[in-house]
Structures are given as C-alpha cells and as structure tokens.
Amino acid sequence: MPLSAIDLAKQFYDKNPGITPGHRLCPGCAAPTIVKIALMTAIANGYEPVVALATGCLEVSTTIYPYSAWNVPYIHNAFENVSATISGVETAFKAAKKRGEIPADKKLAFFAFGGDGGTYDIGLQSLSGAVERGHKFIYIVYDNEGYMNTGNQRSGSTPTGSDTTTAPVGKKMSGKVQLKKNIVEIMAAHENVYVATVALTDTFDFMKKIEKALAFDGPSFIAAHSACVRFWRVADDQAVETSKLAVETLYWPLYEVERGVYRVTKKIKDPKPVSEYIKSQGRFSAMLKRPDAQEIIDELQQYVTARYERLLALEEATKDKPVRGPWSKKDVQTDEHAM
Amino acid sequence: MPLKQAITGAEAVAYAMKQINPDVVAAYPITPQTPVVEYFAKYVADGVVDTEMIPVESEHSAMSAVVGAAASGARAFTATASVGLALMHEVVFIAASLRLPIVMAVANRALSGPINIHCDHSDAMAERDSGWIQLWAENAQEAYDFTVMAYRIAEHKDVRLPVMVNFDGFIISHGVEVVETLDDELIKNFVGKQEKIYPLLDTSNPVTYGSIDMYDYYFEHKRQQVEAMKHVPRVFKEIAEEFAKISGRKYDLVDEYMLDDAEYVMIALGSTAGTIKHTINELRKEGKKVGLLKPWMFRPFSKAEYQRLLTGRKAVVVLDRSASFGAEAPLYQSVKSTIYEVASKPQMGSYVYGLGGRDIAPHHIRQAFEDAFSGNLIVDEERYLGLRE
Numbered sequence: 163m164p165l166s167a168i169d170l171a172k173q174f175y176d177k178n179p180g181i182t183p184g185h186r187l188c189p190g191c192a193a194p195t196i197v198k199i200a201l202m203t204a205i206a207n208g209y210e211p212v213v214a215l216a217t218g219c220l221e222v223s224t225t226i227y228p229y230s231a232w233n234v235p236y237i238h239n240a241f242e243n244v245s246a247t248i249s250g251v252e253t254a255f256k257a258a259k260k261r262g263e264i265p266a267d268k269k270l271a272f273f274a275f276g277g278d279g280g281t282y283d284i285g286l287q288s289l290s291g292a293v294e295r296g297h298k299f300i301y302i303v304y305d306n307e308g309y310m311n312t313g314n315q316r317s318g319s320t321p322t323g324s325d326t327t328t329a330p331v332g333k334k335m336s337g338k339v340q341l342k343k344n345i346v347e348i349m350a351a352h353e354n355v356y357v358a359t360v361a362l363t364d365t366f367d368f369m370k371k372i373e374k375a376l377a378f379d380g381p382s383f384i385a386a387h388s389a390c391v392r393f394w395r396v397a398d399d400q401a402v403e404t405s406k407l408a409v410e411t412l413y414w415p416l417y418e419v420e421r422g423v424y425r426v427t428k429k430i431k432d433p434k435p436v437s438e439y440i441k442s443q444g445r446f447s448a449m450l451k452r453p454d455a456q457e458i459i460d461e462l463q464q465y466v467t468a469r470y471e472r473l474l475a476l477e478e479a480t481k482d483k484p485v486r487g488p489w490s491k492k493d494v495q496t497d498e499h500a501m
Numbered sequence: 502m503p504l505k506q507a508i509t510g511a512e513a514v515a516y517a518m519k520q521i522n523p524d525v526v527a528a529y530p531i532t533p534q535t536p537v538v539e540y541f542a543k544y545v546a547d548g549v550v551d552t553e554m555i556p557v558e559s560e561h562s563a564m565s566a567v568v569g570a571a572a573s574g575a576r577a578f579t580a581t582a583s584v585g586l587a588l589m590h591e592v593v594f595i596a597a598s599l600r601l602p603i604v605m606a607v608a609n610r611a612l613s614g615p616i617n618i619h620c621d622h623s624d625a626m627a628e629r630d631s632g633w634i635q636l637w638a639e640n641a642q643e644a645y646d647f648t649v650m651a652y653r654i655a656e657h658k659d660v661r662l663p664v665m666v667n668f669d670g671f672i673i674s675h676g677v678e679v680v681e682t683l684d685d686e687l688i689k690n691f692v693g694k695q696e697k698i699y700p701l702l703d704t705s706n707p708v709t710y711g712s713i714d715m716y717d718y719y720f721e722h723k724r725q726q727v728e729a730m731k732h733v734p735r736v737f738k739e740i741a742e743e744f745a746k747i748s749g750r751k752y753d754l755v756d757e758y759m760l761d762d763a764e765y766v767m768i769a770l771g772s773t774a775g776t777i778k779h780t781i782n783e784l785r786k787e788g789k790k791v792g793l794l795k796p797w798m799f800r801p802f803s804k805a806e807y808q809r810l811l812t813g814r815k816a817v818v819v820l821d822r823s824a825s826f827g828a829e830a831p832l833y834q835s836v837k838s839t840i841y842e843v844a845s846k847p848q849m850g851s852y853v854y855g856l857g858g859r860d861i862a863p864h865h866i867r868q869a870f871e872d873a874f875s876g877n878l879i880v881d882e883e884r885y886l887g888l889r890e
C-alpha cells in the first residue's frame with residue numbers, strides 16, 4: 163500500500179520530519195518542502211534518514227553555526243563532492259554492519275541533496291562515480307535552475323532566456339542562449355539506477371517515487387523542480403503554482419526510468435503553452451522585451467513538445483525491457499544492498 | 502615473531518594497512534602510489550582483510566569519501582601522490598578542520614607542470630599548512646612503522662587530526678628493502694579499537710558535520726586546530742615509546758645521526774638522509790665533525806627540538822627537495838626561523854636538490870658540506886645541487 167497524505171499527517175503533525183523550522187531559507191522557497199516530503203516518506207517507511215548536502219542555499223541556510231535545522235544525522239563536506247561523501251558514509255555503514263557494530267536490521271536511508279550547480283555542473287563527476295559504483299543512496303537535486311546561493315548565476319540547468327548575472331540579458335545577448343542540460347537522461351544512462359522527476363504539485367507521485375527509490379536495489383536519482391522565489395522573481399506564495407505550470411506546460415515532465423524502462427507518470431493531454439510558464443516569472447521579463455522573444459519561446463516550445471513525444475515513444479519502446487538485471491533475483495544481492 | 506621480508510615501500514605500507522584492517526579504504530591510482538592500492542585491493546579480493554574498498558573515480562572523491570567514512574566512525578585510509586594530492590587539496594583542509602583521524606600515505610612525487618612522475622616533495626609541501634600531521638620516512642621500514650603508529654596519533658583524544666605518512670616516490674615506494682614486520686596480533690593490539698567520537702551513524706544522537714561558520718566562530722575553531730597541533734609532539738613521543746617496546750625501534754620528532762659532537766649539521770627529509778649518512782661516515786673518517794638531523798615529523802614543526810639541537814653549531818646546511826618560488830625553500834624557512842631565537846647562531850645555507858627525481862649523489866652532499874667547512878655559506882642565498890646552469 164503506498165503511503166497517503168493522511169498517513170503522513172498522522173505521523174508528523176506533532177513530530178519533526180528531520181528538518182526543523184527556524185532555518186534561514188527565503189520565505190516561500192521550495193527547497194525545504196522537497197526535503198520534508200522525502201524525509202517524511204522515508205521515516206514513515208521505517209527508515210532513519212542520514213543526510214548529506216552539497217554547498218548551496220539549502221546548506222548555508224540550515225546550518226549557520228552554532229545552529230542546525232537538522233535533527234537527523236547531517237554532513238556537509240564541499241560543493242562538488244556530496245555524492246563521494248555519501249559513498250563514504252554508506253560504505254562505513256556497510257563495514258559497521260559487517261563487523262557487528264551496528265545491528266543487522268538497522269534501516270538507514272542515505273540522502274544526498276544538491277542544488278543544480280552541485281549536480282549538473284561541478285558535482286557531476288562525483289555523482290556519476292557514486293552511481294556507477296552502485297552505492298545505495300538517494301540523490302535529490304532541488305533544481306532552482308541557477309547558482310542562487312551566490313546570487314543568481316547561470317548553471318547548466320538555467321533555461322534559455324533566463325536573466326542571470328553571468329549570462330545577463332543585454333543589448334546584444336538574450337540571456338542564457340543554451341537549452342537546459344538534460345540531467346535526467348544523463349543519470350538514466352547509468353542504467354543500474356532508478357531515476358525520476360518530481361514536482362511539489364504532485365505530492366503522491368513524489369512520495370511514490372521516494373518509496374520506489376527506497377526499495378530499489380541500487381542508487382536512485384530524483385530531480386525536483388524547485389522554484390526559487392527570490393531569483394525567479396515570483397511572489398513568495400507562488401512556488402507551488404510555478405511548479406504546477408511547469409508540469410502542465412510539459413516544461414517539467416513527470417516520469418521515471420527504472421533500469422532503462424521509461425514510464426511517464428503524469429500524462430498531459432492538452433498541455434498549456436510554455437509561454438505561460440515563461441510569462442509567469444520575472445526572470446524572463448528582460449528577455450521578453452527583446453525583439454527575438456517570440457523566437458526564443460518558439461524554440462523552447464518545440465523542444466518541450468519534442469521531448470515529451472520522445473518520452474512517450476520511449477515508454478512504449480522500453481516497456482518490460484530493462485537494460486540491466488537483476489534478471490533473476492538472488493537473495494545475496496538484496497542482502498548486500500539492503501539499506 | 503618479527504618477520505624479515507624483502508619488500509618495496511609500497512608493499513610495506515599496504516602490509517601495515519592489512520594488519521590494521523581498516524573499515525574503509527577509498528583510493529585512486531597514481532604513479533608511484535599505485536602499488537599501495539593494488540596490494541590492498543588484492544588483500545580485499547582474497548578476503549585477507551574485511552575492509553570495504555571504494556574504487557573512486559578521482560582523488561577528490563577519495564578524500565571526500567574518507568571524510569564521509571571517518572565522520573561515520575570508520576577507520577579510513579587513502580593514499581596518493583603529486584597531482585592526486587593537489588586534486589584533493591580542498592578536502593584535505595576540510596578533513597583536518599572536521600578533526601577526522603584519517604591516515605593517508607603519500608608516495609612523494611613532483612607536482613606538474615611540466616608533468617613528471619619522479620620524486621620530490623612539492624606535493625606534500627603544498628599541503629604543509631592544511632592542518633595535517635606530516636610524518637616523513639627515510640626508508641620502507643620507517644614507512645611501515647609510521648603507518649602502524651599513525652592511527653594511534655590521529656585518534657588520540659588530545660589530537661584528533663589526520664596524519665600524512667610521506668615516503669619518497671620510486672626511491673622508497675618501488676625500492677626493495679628488508680623490512681622487519683611485526684606479528685598481526687601485536688599490531689592489532691597496538692593499534693586497538695577506535696573510540697568513536699560523534700559518529701554520524703548514531704541516529705539516536707544526531708550531529709551536524711560541516712556547518713557554515715562565520716566571523717563569529719570560525720576563528721575560535723581555527724584556534725582549536727592550532728591547539729590540537731601543539732599536543733602532537735607529546736602524543737607522538739608517548740606512542741613512539743610504546744612502539745619501541747613492541748618493535749625495538751625508537752622514534753622521536755627528529756632523527757639524530759652523529760649529531761652529539763657535530764660542528765656541521767645537515768638537515769633533510771626522506772630517503773636522501775640515507776645518502777647523507779653514507780657521506781657523513783666518509784667525512785668522519787677524514788676527521789670532519791659532521792652530523793645529520795632528519796625530521797621524522799615536519800608538521801607540527803617542533804621548534805624547541807631544533808633550537809636545542811642547533812644552538813652553538815658552526816654551520817647548518819638545509820637540503821630541500823622542493824622550491825618555494827619567490828621565497829626560501831620550505832624546510833629552510835622553517836629551520837631558519839627557529840634559529841632567530843637561539844643564543845648562539847650557526848651559519849646557515851640553503852640547498853635545493855632532486856627536483857623531479859634528479860639524482861642526488863654523495864659528491865653533491867660533500868660539496869654542500871665543503872661550502873660549510875670553508876665558511877662559504879650565505880644565509881640568504883639559495884644554491885642548487887646537481888643542476889646544470
């Protein structure tokens with residue numbers, strides 16, 4: 163039985179989900195809610211979370227010494243190495259279990275959280291290495307599409323036409339000119355991995371994906387659409403609405419890839435035009451004033467539509483065709499990787 | 502029973518680690534450290550140890566993973582050299598500031614560029630202010646012994662700092678020597694079990710590692726690191742004492758060779774000490790009062806020890822296997838600044854040698870000593886041994 167919101171409410175109405183109030187993230191920032199849903203789902207499933215963070219907004223705002231917003235074990239090492247760090251933590255857990263220092267039935271869930279900068283860009287090598295080695299951990303990128311902690315610089319995840327301080331909209335340039343890097347496909351290409359996209363609007367879908375990741379016999383990667391109210395220039399009660407538009411316009415398609423098998427978890431019959439998403443956020447307004455605005459939007463629209471069609475085709479083509487085993491479940495395997 | 506084995510320095514380090522049987526090893530291969538990782542991987546593959554090994558995709562990740570493991574309460578080990586150590590640089594500082602008792606073996610190799618695979622000390626010298634304890638081995642035996650002693654120093658409650666065991670690339674790492682290893686049981690008891698302090702995996706006492714620390718606390722935390730380093734010489738001596746009881750080999754902060762009546766003292770790190778000792782033997786036959794002071798520990802730099810041993814000598818010649826571009830070479834800098842406070846100052850001379858693996862021979866050492874004999878040392882002149890100019 164998948165978890166319901168009522169289950170979570172019952173368990174957590176008077177309990178902390180691992181991250182406590184009082185942190186210094188901007189009011190309305192999506193990131194802490196993403197963390198809460200992930201941790202609550204893990205705890206409700208009988209896991210004790212252990213959290214590692216990459217440098218970024220979430221990290222600096224939750225652990226300003228001598229305070230910490232975390233009441234679960236937490237480690238921050240540096241910007242680009244959260245995956246290698248959690249590899250070490252998870253491996254220490256394995257070693258301690260093997261040597262009988264930790265009870266064999268202790269269920270820990272290892273979470274690594276990184277911003278898009280710490281994931282798409284500087285932390286990509288560390289992430290790829292950890293996933294390739296098959297550590298049992300759940301990586302969640304809270305994707306706010308820029309280096310927000312350092313004041314809105316361009317990242318590999320920043321969308322076309324967005325105004326950032328390192329790719330500003332100017333008289334000549336239209337802001338960022340490249341399309342967003344497709345991190346989900348990069349991670350899916352690691353094959354022995356469970357990969358999914360989530361958004362705050364679709365909480366059950368999000369929870370179900372976390373549950374899948376917890377049960378998955380290997381590493382998982384989850385990309386969460388994470389509105390930065392500050393630099394996306396939306397009102398501080400608009401993070402969820404912004405995610406809603408992202409999903410409804412197919413800017414942020416909800417899907418999953420389990421060892422190469424694609425599943426679009428939310429089908430959108432009549433997607434809204436992507437311009438609605440663009441026009442809802444101040445970060446695009448400078449670009450929208452340019453004479454080539456329509457061209458930029460059209461380009462993005464074509465990309466978004468084509469990507470969705472491709473996803474539907476992949477869902478069809480990969481049905482029941484995992485690219486990696488286990489072709490036959492062996493007990494040893496599940497034992498070895500039990501969290 | 503101690504066992505005499507003809508092995509390389511790399512194998513000696515791996516062998517010590519086999520006997521220690523750490524919880525987690527994360528390492529990435531680089532010449533000339535590679536055989537350390539290879540030997541250890543074979544121990545894991547054969548089930549001789551039950552260590553969990555993480556074959557990381559880079560040295561940056563190796564150091565990051567051992568930080569994660571050590572914070573979790575694991576005894577963690579890594580090894581590297583040269584640019585591998587340079588790639589770790591950021592996390593080397595983090596490991597020390599988190600006060601994690603990690604041990605890392607460094608098969609010293611020249612830093613790029615130009616790229617070079619042979620021995621010099623530029624890799625470790627670039628990390629000398631990282632907050633790591635630095636031990637320096639002269640030969641495979643010392644590399645083995647220091648690896649055995651390292652966790653005891655690192656994990657000591659008055660220290661809690663990572664330890665770097667330096668052993669010269671190729672010269673020690675690949676040279677075969679007779680190494681006396683101790684019994685597994687003896688090593689196991691000597692190293693003992695680690696007392697886990699604030700392990701991350703203790704979910705009933707959750708802790709936060711790696712907070713952001715601003716102008717209101719950062720300075721105090723750095724001051725604590727300074728203080729921890731001050732405890733290292735005492736702790737090292739205690740552990741060396743204990744180690745002497747099981748091995749018969751006595752270590753100290755510095756090694757003294759023919760030093761008692763020496764008027765002319767040479768100071769050098771690592772394997773070159775062997776060549777210096779040989780040259781000293783020859784010069785002694787010629788009636789020259791020469792001796793060697795070899796730092797076994799370079800960080801912390803035990804000033805008092807140098808002052809006690811150097812005051813009143815006629816001359817001190819410092820050999821550096823790395824340069825500090827635009828300043829004096831690192832070992833010379835450290836020694837010279839201690840001399841400022843001694844009552845009777847010797848003459849001093851600085852010699853840089855052996856960069857990128859350039860051979861150092863007895864005649865080079867003799868040449869430096871002869872400069873000292875003839876009063877031809879200039880305190881602020883850097884000279885080079887074995888260089889074509």
Ligand SMILES: Cc1ncc(C[n+]2csc(CCOP(=O)(O)OP(=O)(O)O)c2C)c(N)n1
Binds near residue numbers: 242
């Ligand atoms: C090695 C390194 N380079 C640069 C920085 C500066 N820096 C800190 S956080 C950050 C951006 C973080 O962006 P992202 O990962 O997207 O997280 P966000 O702040 O947007 O949540 C940068 C550039 C750093 N801390 N370390």
Ligand code: SF4
Binds near residue numbers: 186392
């Ligand atoms: S700057 Fe953006 S991402 Fe950072 S805390 Fe504020 S809203 Fe959140």
Ligand SMILES: [Mg+2]
Binds near residue numbers: 277309
């Ligand atoms: Mg970001």
